[in-house]
Amino acid sequence: MKYESNCTIDQIAEMLQQAASVLITTHLKPDGDALGSLVAMGAALERMGKTVQRWVMPPVPDNLSLLRDDVALTEIGEAGPPADAGEPDRIVVLDTGSWSQLEPLCGYLEPRYDRIIVIDHHLRGDDLSALRYVDSTAAACCEIAAALIDQLPVEPDALIRRALFVGLASDTGWFRFSNTTAQTHELAARLLRAGVDHAELYAQLEQGERPEKLRLLIRALDSLQLCNGGKAAVMTLRSSDFADTGAMPEETERFVDVPQAVRDVRVVALVTEQDDGPVRLSLRSKPGPGAINVSQLAQQFGGGGHARAAGAKVDGTLETVRERVIAALAALSMD
Ligand SMILES: [Mn+2]
Known part of the structure; x- marks a missing residue:
C-alpha cells in the first residue's frame, strides 16, 4: 500500500x-x-x-x-x-x-x-x-x-x-x-x-512552562555528547532525571531543538528512558544541502515521521539504545 x-x-x-x-x-x-x-x-x-x-x-x-x-x-x-x-x-x-x-x-x-x-x-x-x-x-x-x-x-x-x-x-x-x-x-x-x-x-x-521543565532541561543539556566530528549531538534522559526534578515525560518537548543552536550540529537525538515502556527516541535535523533525513534514520529503529523531525520507540535498555543511536549517527556521511 x-x-x-x-x-x-x-x-x-x-x-x-x-x-x-x-x-x-x-x-x-x-x-x-x-x-x-x-x-x-x-x-x-x-x-x-x-x-x-x-x-x-x-x-x-x-x-x-x-x-x-x-x-x-x-x-x-x-x-x-x-x-x-x-x-x-x-x-x-x-x-x-x-x-x-x-x-x-x-x-x-x-x-x-x-x-x-x-x-x-x-x-x-x-x-x-x-x-x-x-x-x-x-x-x-x-x-x-x-x-x-x-x-x-x-x-x-x-x-x-x-x-x-x-x-x-x-x-x-x-x-x-x-x-x-x-x-x-x-x-x-x-x-x-x-x-x-x-x-x-x-x-x-x-511561556507557560513549570520550573520542573527547566530543571529537566538542565539534566538533558548536561548529558549532551557530540559525535561524528561534532556534527551530531545526543542527549539522554533517565527515569531518575524525571524523579529527581519532578518533571513529567511530556515536558521534554522542544528539548531536541536546543543543541541545533550550535553551528556545526546538523542532527540531534534525544534518548529518553520511560518507566513503563520502550526507550523513546526523538530526532531532528537542520535543513540545507546534504540535510540528514531523520525519517529514514528513525525507520532503522522501527519509527518514522518527517524528514526534519522524526522519532521511534525502541525496545532495550537506555544504554543499549544510546549506543545504537550513537553508532547510527557516527555512520552518517556529513561533509
Ligand atoms: Mn502534525
Missing part, C-alpha cells in the same frame, strides 16, 4: 455533509496540531448541526488547555473506548495514519475500516481506512483541516481560527521550521486578519 491520498478534499467535504454523526480522533499524546485540527474540525461540524464526538488519548499538555477547556473531549484510557460509543456515520482520524499511534483504539477502529477517513501530513502510515487524504507538503494537519473547512457550509468562528493557528504555530515552531511554506503564511495571515491574537497565543503556548 502506498501511503497517499485516494480521495479529494471535496469528496471528504461531501461525505461529512451527508453524515449525521461524526467521531473525530487523533494520535496518542496529542500536540498542538493534533488538538488544533481536532477542535477546529469538531467545531465546524457542530456548527453544521452534526453530532460530534471528540476522542483524545491523554496526556494533553497543560499549555493546550486554551483549546481543551473550550470543548467537550472524551479521554480514552488504556482500556479503550467507552462501551456506549455508538456507531458514528463517519470516523475522522487526524494527524496520523499509524496503528502504533492509535493503540487504545485499534480494536474499535479495525472493524470500522470502511467509514474511517484519515487526514494526515506524515510521510508514512498504515492501511487503516477506506479513505485517506495525505499531503506531506502541508506543514500542519491544520492546513488541510482549514482547506476542508473552506469546503463546508460554515464560517470559521474565533474558536476555529484559534485552533487552526495553534496547529500551524506548533508544527512549524512558530513558522521557523523548513516545513513552513508560503501557503502556511497565507493561512496564518488570513487567521490574523480575522482577529487571532498571535502574541497572546505565544504567551499561552510557549
Whole structure:
C-alpha cells in the first residue's frame, strides 16, 4: 500500500455533509496540531448541526488547555473506548495514519475500516481506512483541516481560527521550521486578519512552562555528547532525571531543538528512558544541502515521521539504545 491520498478534499467535504454523526480522533499524546485540527474540525461540524464526538488519548499538555477547556473531549484510557460509543456515520482520524499511534483504539477502529477517513501530513502510515487524504507538503494537519473547512457550509468562528493557528504555530515552531511554506503564511495571515491574537497565543503556548521543565532541561543539556566530528549531538534522559526534578515525560518537548543552536550540529537525538515502556527516541535535523533525513534514520529503529523531525520507540535498555543511536549517527556521511 502506498501511503497517499485516494480521495479529494471535496469528496471528504461531501461525505461529512451527508453524515449525521461524526467521531473525530487523533494520535496518542496529542500536540498542538493534533488538538488544533481536532477542535477546529469538531467545531465546524457542530456548527453544521452534526453530532460530534471528540476522542483524545491523554496526556494533553497543560499549555493546550486554551483549546481543551473550550470543548467537550472524551479521554480514552488504556482500556479503550467507552462501551456506549455508538456507531458514528463517519470516523475522522487526524494527524496520523499509524496503528502504533492509535493503540487504545485499534480494536474499535479495525472493524470500522470502511467509514474511517484519515487526514494526515506524515510521510508514512498504515492501511487503516477506506479513505485517506495525505499531503506531506502541508506543514500542519491544520492546513488541510482549514482547506476542508473552506469546503463546508460554515464560517470559521474565533474558536476555529484559534485552533487552526495553534496547529500551524506548533508544527512549524512558530513558522521557523523548513516545513513552513508560503501557503502556511497565507493561512496564518488570513487567521490574523480575522482577529487571532498571535502574541497572546505565544504567551499561552510557549511561556507557560513549570520550573520542573527547566530543571529537566538542565539534566538533558548536561548529558549532551557530540559525535561524528561534532556534527551530531545526543542527549539522554533517565527515569531518575524525571524523579529527581519532578518533571513529567511530556515536558521534554522542544528539548531536541536546543543543541541545533550550535553551528556545526546538523542532527540531534534525544534518548529518553520511560518507566513503563520502550526507550523513546526523538530526532531532528537542520535543513540545507546534504540535510540528514531523520525519517529514514528513525525507520532503522522501527519509527518514522518527517524528514526534519522524526522519532521511534525502541525496545532495550537506555544504554543499549544510546549506543545504537550513537553508532547510527557516527555512520552518517556529513561533509
Ligand atoms: Mn502534525
